[in-house]
Amino acid sequence: MPSVSGLENAVAAETNLSHVDGLAGELIIAGYPLEELAPNATYEQSLYLLWHGQLPDAQQLKDFSDQIKSLQQLPDVAMYVLEQAAAKSLPTMDALRMAVSTLSVTDPAPEDNSLESNRARAIQLVAKAPVIVGNYWRMKNGQAALEPKEELSQAGQFLYLIHGEVPDPEFVRALDTYWSTIIDHGLNASTFTARVITSTESDMFSAITGAIGALKGPLHGGAPGPALDMVFEIGKPENAEAYIRNMFDNGERLMGFGHRVYKVRDPRADVLAQASERLFDKAGDRSLYELALAVEKTALRLLEEYKPGRNLQTNVEFYTALVLHGIGLKSEIFSSVFAVGRIGGWAAHVLEQMENNRLIRPKSEYVGPTGRTWGAT
Amino acid sequence: MPSVSGLENAVAAETNLSHVDGLAGELIIAGYPLEELAPNATYEQSLYLLWHGQLPDAQQLKDFSDQIKSLQQLPDVAMYVLEQAAAKSLPTMDALRMAVSTLSVTDPAPEDNSLESNRARAIQLVAKAPVIVGNYWRMKNGQAALEPKEELSQAGQFLYLIHGEVPDPEFVRALDTYWSTIIDHGLNASTFTARVITSTESDMFSAITGAIGALKGPLHGGAPGPALDMVFEIGKPENAEAYIRNMFDNGERLMGFGHRVYKVRDPRADVLAQASERLFDKAGDRSLYELALAVEKTALRLLEEYKPGRNLQTNVEFYTALVLHGIGLKSEIFSSVFAVGRIGGWAAHVLEQMENNRLIRPKSEYVGPTGRTWGAT
Numbered sequence: 001m002p003s004v005s006g007l008e009n010a011v012a013a014e015t016n017l018s019h020v021d022g023l024a025g026e027l028i029i030a031g032y033p034l035e036e037l038a039p040n041a042t043y044e045q046s047l048y049l050l051w052h053g054q055l056p057d058a059q060q061l062k063d064f065s066d067q068i069k070s071l072q073q074l075p076d077v078a079m080y081v082l083e084q085a086a087a088k089s090l091p092t093m094d095a096l097r098m099a100v101s102t103l104s105v106t107d108p109a110p111e112d113n114s115l116e117s118n119r120a121r122a123i124q125l126v127a128k129a130p131v132i133v134g135n136y137w138r139m140k141n142g143q144a145a146l147e148p149k150e151e152l153s154q155a156g157q158f159l160y161l162i163h164g165e166v167p168d169p170e171f172v173r174a175l176d177t178y179w180s181t182i183i184d185h186g187l188n189a190s191t192f193t194a195r196v197i198t199s200t201e202s203d204m205f206s207a208i209t210g211a212i213g214a215l216k217g218p219l220h221g222g223a224p225g226p227a228l229d230m231v232f233e234i235g236k237p238e239n240a241e242a243y244i245r246n247m248f249d250n251g252e253r254l255m256g257f258g259h260r261v262y263k264v265r266d267p268r269a270d271v272l273a274q275a276s277e278r279l280f281d282k283a284g285d286r287s288l289y290e291l292a293l294a295v296e297k298t299a300l301r302l303l304e305e306y307k308p309g310r311n312l313q314t315n316v317e318f319y320t321a322l323v324l325h326g327i328g329l330k331s332e333i334f335s336s337v338f339a340v341g342r343i344g345g346w347a348a349h350v351l352e353q354m355e356n357n358r359l360i361r362p363k364s365e366y367v368g369p370t371g372r373t374w375g376a377t
Numbered sequence: 378m379p380s381v382s383g384l385e386n387a388v389a390a391e392t393n394l395s396h397v398d399g400l401a402g403e404l405i406i407a408g409y410p411l412e413e414l415a416p417n418a419t420y421e422q423s424l425y426l427l428w429h430g431q432l433p434d435a436q437q438l439k440d441f442s443d444q445i446k447s448l449q450q451l452p453d454v455a456m457y458v459l460e461q462a463a464a465k466s467l468p469t470m471d472a473l474r475m476a477v478s479t480l481s482v483t484d485p486a487p488e489d490n491s492l493e494s495n496r497a498r499a500i501q502l503v504a505k506a507p508v509i510v511g512n513y514w515r516m517k518n519g520q521a522a523l524e525p526k527e528e529l530s531q532a533g534q535f536l537y538l539i540h541g542e543v544p545d546p547e548f549v550r551a552l553d554t555y556w557s558t559i560i561d562h563g564l565n566a567s568t569f570t571a572r573v574i575t576s577t578e579s580d581m582f583s584a585i586t587g588a589i590g591a592l593k594g595p596l597h598g599g600a601p602g603p604a605l606d607m608v609f610e611i612g613k614p615e616n617a618e619a620y621i622r623n624m625f626d627n628g629e630r631l632m633g634f635g636h637r638v639y640k641v642r643d644p645r646a647d648v649l650a651q652a653s654e655r656l657f658d659k660a661g662d663r664s665l666y667e668l669a670l671a672v673e674k675t676a677l678r679l680l681e682e683y684k685p686g687r688n689l690q691t692n693v694e695f696y697t698a699l700v701l702h703g704i705g706l707k708s709e710i711f712s713s714v715f716a717v718g719r720i721g722g723w724a725a726h727v728l729e730q731m732e733n734n735r736l737i738r739p740k741s742e743y744v745g746p747t748g749r750t751w752g753a754t
Contacts, residue, residue, distance in 0.1 A: 006576070007739035010387040019743030031746035040751045053745075077461040084454040084482050091488060094481040097583060101478040104471040105461045111468060187741040189577050193570060193587060199383070200566050200594025206474060210570060210587030217577025219736050260738065359596050361637065362384035364564040366396030368430075369408035374417045 012187055012360060013195055017050055017348050020186040025264035025313075029184060030054075038180040038271045043154045043341065044068065046180040047126060050348040051119075065153065071127035072148040072157065074099070075106040078132065079145070086139035092336040093216040095140075099132045100125065101209040113203050115354055121204035122347035129340045130154055134161025137333055155179065158340065163328060170282045171327040175337075177275040178323050181268050182316070182338055184345030186261070190214040194346045198353040199360040211346045215339050225331030227256030228321035230295070237294035244299055248306045256318030257299060258310075265313040272319035279326040292322050389564055389737060390572055394427055394725050397563040402641035402690075406561060407431075415557040415648045420531045420718065421445065423557040424503060427725040428496075442530065448504035449525040449534065451476070452483040455509065456522070463516035469713040470593040472513045477502065478586040490580050492731055498581035499724035506717045507531055511538025514710055532556065535717065540705060547659045548704040552714075554652040555700050558645050559693070559715055561722030563638070567591035571723045575730040576737040588723045592716050602708030604633030605698035607672070614671030621676055625683045633695030634676060635687075642690040649696035656703040669699050 019028040027034040030049045037046060041055075044065050048056040056064055074082075078099040085095040103124060104110050109117055135145040138161060146164065148157055155175035159167035187195070194211040198204075214220060234243045247254060259266055273293075280289040296314055303312045324334055396405040404411040407426045414423060418432070421442050425433040433441055451459075455476040462472040480501060481487050486494055512522040515538060523541065525534055532552035536544035562568070571588040575581075591597060611620045624631060636643055650670075657666040673691055680689045701711055 005387070005389055006735040006737050007384070007387055007389055010382070010384055010739040011742050012382055012384055012739040013741045014744045015741045016743075016745035019745070019747070028743065028745075028747055031749035032751065033748075036749065036751045077458060080457060081454060081479055081482075084479070088482055088487070090481055094487060094582075097586065098475075098478045098481065101475045101586065102458060102461070104467055104475065105458075105465055110465070110471060186743075187739050189573055189736060189738050192737070192739060193573050196566055196570050196573060197587065197591040197594070200591050200597035202590055202592075202594035202597075205471075206590025206593055209474065209478065210574060210590045213579050213583025213587045214574040214577050215579075216583055217574070217579035220577035220579075260736070358383040359566060359637065360383050360569070361566050362387040362389040362564050362569060364390045364392045365388050366393075366405065366563075367391045368393035368396070368405075370396070370405055371410075372408035372413065374409065374413045 007362070010362075012192060013349075013353065014356070015186075015349070015352060016053065017345065017352060018184040018186055020261055022259075022261035022263055025262060025267050027185065027267045029180075034181060034267050035271055038177050039274065041180045042176045043179040043183070043344070046183050047344040050184060050344060051122070051351070067123060068127045068154065069150050069152075071124055072131050072150070074128055074131055074135070075102070077102045077105045078128070079135075082132065082136045082139060082145075086136060089140060091216070092133060092136055092140070092333055093212065093339065095136045096129070096132055096336055096339060097209055097212040097216070099136070100129070100212060101205065103128065104203075104205050107205070113201065115351065118204040118351060118354060122351065125204070125208055125343055125347060126154070129343050130158035131161065133333070133336045133340050134158050137162055138164075158337075159327065162333075167327075170279060174275050174279045174323055174327050178272065178320065178337075179341030179344075181271050181275075182320075182341050184342075184348065189217075189220045190342065191346055191349050194350050195353045196360045198350045199357055201357070204347065204350055207350045208343060208346055211342075212339055215335065215342065224256070224317040224321035224324065224334045227318045228325055228331055230255060231288070231292050231321070234291070234295055237291055237298075240295045240298035241302070244295075244302050248302065254299060254303065254312075256321070257303060257314055258312040259315045262313065262315065263311055266315045268316040269314045269319050272316065272323050276319055276322040276326055279323065283326070288325075289322065292318070384739070387739075389569060390726075390730065391733070392563075392726070392729060393430065394722065394729060395561040395563055397638055399636075399638035399640055402639060402644050404562065404644045406557075411558060411644050412648055415554050416651065418557045419553045420556040420560070420721070423560050424721040427561060427721060428499070428728070444500060445504045445531065446527050446529075448501055449508050449527070451505060451508055451512070452479070454479045454482045455505070456512075459509065459513045459516055459522075463513060466517060468593070469510060469513055469517070469710055470589065470716065472517075473506070473509055473713055473716060474586055474589040474593070476509045476513070477506070477589060478582065480505065481580075481582050484582070490578065492728065495581040495728060495731060499728065502581070502585055502720055502724060503531070506720050507535035508538065510710070510713045510717050511535050514539055515541075535714075536704065539710075544704075547656060551652050551656045551700055551704050555649065555697065555714075556718030556721075558648050558652075559697075559718050561719075561725065566594075566597045567719065568723055568726050571727050572730045573737045575727045576734055578734070581724065581727050584727045585720060585723055588719075589716055592712065592719065601633070601694040601698035601701065601711045604695045605702055605708055607632060608665075608669050608698070611668070611672055614668055614675075617672045617675035618679070621672075621679050625679065631676060631680065631689075633698070634680060634691055635689040636692045639690065639692065640688055643692045645693035646691045646696050649693065649700050653696055653699040653703055656700065660703070665702075666699065669695070
């Protein structure tokens with residue numbers, strides 16, 4: 001039977017960008033094992049690596065960062081749709097999709113679909129995305145939008161807008177690690193969306209707008225919020241066992257564990273666990289980190305007991321929640337923080353697809369009626 | 378070698394909506410062969426058929442049409458982005474993508490992703506799309522936007538906005554046939570985009586916004602404009618042979634012929650050829666229709682001579698151009714007229730995907746470097 005398919009076994013692209021080895025639990029970003037790259041690179045470095053195939057030298061990094069910084073101002077049309085969205089308290093992912101889509105209005109050559117024009121669009125997107133989400137968060141919470149501070153890095157800028165003050169360098173380091181961790185991850189549904197749109201020879205803004213729409217879905221953008229809520233509700237390490245047993249007994253799903261691709265521990269979980277340990281260490285209070293570790297340990301033991309052989313492991317969401325909470329972000333905005341970082345990866349895939357394109361058009365299997373005639377109705 | 382793939386042989390969905398048999402040259406829309414449905418149905422009837430699995434009776438059709446008509450007013454935020462886009466003469470597809478994305482702002486329950494809410498969004502989209510494109514066309518051409526006339530059908534409304542007067546019923550009939558012809562067509566790239574976005578459990582507006590972005594690409598939205606330009610440039614039937622031979626000798630691509638799926642004549646070409654014959658007959662001047670027929674006949678003969686065995690046949694674009702030109706539309710807007718009609722099919726696929734969902738996530742094949750280390754750079 002040609003059943004409904006998630007295309008699990010289909011190969012839809014060759015890529016130089018990232019390699020997800022779900023059985024080995026390895027993630028490679030443009031040649032670097034994740035654990036080499038993410039603790040060390042700024043987001044700008046990771047972005048340059050993805051877009052150019054190698055890390056920048058000092059001058060290249062400065063030029064690249066300066067170019068991004070010069071493009072952070074939002075056009076009026078984007079600000080207007082953000083105001084309208086904020087007045088209705090729309091989810092941040094909707095606001096981001098709407099604002100990104102309007103960037104065509106200030107495109108200097110909207111009908112030019114050359115690789116060069118689309119590279120310029122990619123830089124626009126990366127520069128503006130943190131400002132869109134940061135200022136939308138302010139507006140939605142009744143605060144005035146702020147002018148971006150041109151001296152700040154991408155991560156610094158985003159945290160500045162959210163918190164209204166220049167952030168602690170440790171917060172910036174943690175967000176650089178988070179964004180470098182999630183910047184790209186094979187052909188996930190949003191990246192695939194961007195490539196399908198691109199495959200018709202459409203433009204960068206159309207592709208990224210579509211990808212944001214895909215990432216909005218809870219099966220993709222995920223559940224770091226609920227994973228964190230669980231940790232807070234458990235409250236103390238000694239409560240973990242009873243709480244989680246109770247969840248299993250009630251047939252509830254444990255958030256933050258299990259992944260469609262990874263059959264061993266998600267390598268991103270390790271990198272973010274270390275980043276959160278560093279963050280909470282520096283802040284001088286390890287208690288939430290220790291609690292999360294205890295919850296994770298108990299959860300893994302009980303998953304093996306209740307779902308033996310399923311081999312469900314900690315996924316990226318569990319420690320994402322801890323890192324993002326540690327830098328002062330609310331769970332309501334987690335998906336959008338993910339999107340801001342992932343835009344760099346989407347853009348890299350769009351450019352890669354443009355360089356070696358074939359229209360992506362699978363088949364459907366028709367299971368409906370046939371042979372109806374107009375007169376017989 | 379796992380080469381770059383267009384997923385040609387992958388089955389990504391089961392569907393009750395349409396069946397494309399490329400070898401037999403058949404298209405079935407919810408049980409009806411295209412040639413039964415498209416010459417007879419209004420767009421509203423075809424839409425109801427796709428969304429409900431059967432044609433409406435008279436009362437159902439009235440209720441459905443009335444509901445659509447009551448939702449044609451555009452919200453201020455959509456009008457604002459259209460004005461901004463018009464000021465920059467943006468392509469209509471970009472304006473449509475931007476305006477559709479803003480519809481979340483007036484959504485009565487933006488965080489409710491139930492099937493019922495998404496059905497309501499589908500009706501909003503269908504009702505507003507012709508008004509968005511029709512009024513954007515006016516604004517882009519320096520004319521004031523018009524209030525939709527509530528007594529008009531979808532096709533009538535669109536032509537009213539474009540031309541500024543209540544249209545000839547033959548024009549409305551031709552547009553109903555065109556939209557019923559292109560309302561759905563298996564898993565083309567834009568429909569597939571809508572289903573991938575939906576598969577993450579995202580919402581209708583996100584999915585349709587993404588699909589519009591995909592349809593914008595010339596490999597999908599196609600080339601009815603250039604096909605028509607060629608007919609005009611040929612000018613007289615007796616010029617066709619020399620003109621087309623010259624194109625082949627210069628290595629130029631003949632627009633309006635060949636299709637990735639259809640290996641015989643595209644059934645949509647037949648239906649639209651008949652619609653254009655009727656249209657030009659009623660208008661009392663068959664000359665353009667006769668010219669197009671002569672160009673088609675010559676083109677098919679020379680395609681067989683220059684590209685023997687390739688079996689390149691007339692596709693939907695060739696007669697699309699003739700029908701849309703016949704009802705007074707400029708080729709610049711053809712892709713958007715296609716999009717307005719296809720929105721009904723996209724929405725049907727989104728709802729179908731929601732009813733039986735699985736995350737769509739194919740694989741990529743990594744062909745980049747490995748084993749890089751941070752310190753070594």
